[in-house]
Amino acid sequence: EAGVAQSPRYKIIEKRQSVAFWCNPISGHATLYWYQQILGQGPKLLIQFQNNGVVDDSQLPKDRFSAERLKGVDSTLKIQPAKLEDSAVYLCASSPGTGEEQYFGPGTRLTVT
């Protein structure tokens, strides 16, 4: 079974630029999560989708972050404009349903200079 795919693996941008991350979950997984993991901290949930609907985006900085999951399969997370404090690893995860164990992708390491 193929795992969760993410791209790119690394990205370096200047502040105020925009960036987009892509995630393809495990086939058949209805729930998709985006997390932000700052160095030395645990992952922080940004947004959770159930199929193509948003279940929770309470911690998503909506003035600069957006995410979509069209057709209920793959998803993109965008930051526009980026700030220095957005430097982190962005993790995508999927699970068969809510409340179940999550399967994580390798992450995208973002550096904002």
Next chain:
Amino acid sequence: AQSVAQPEDQVNVAEGNPLTVKCTYSVSGNPYLFWYVQYPNRGLQFLLKYITGDNLVKGSYGFEAEFNKSQTSFHLKKPSALVSDSALYFCAVRDYRYGQNFVFGPGTRLSVLP
């Protein structure tokens, strides 16, 4: 609000000795509890979970965890540590009620010394 504490930033243990990585939690309702492991430059991997039932949960790679409701704890254990167990371990919790999000602890770095 949900929260997770991992009181130890670092745990060192000799190979072959038992290991314990501690986790305590706070939720309003009944908890779903999880342990994940993160190896360098890799994503998090699921180890085990507690949803309901037996308080002792067995998971991957010989790990187990004990749910203690009165102490609101979910400590990760292994009877005999391996050098390859050295990694970053995260405890996570979510309230069983639909729509509640997952909260991860800050992580504990486990070093198993040969």
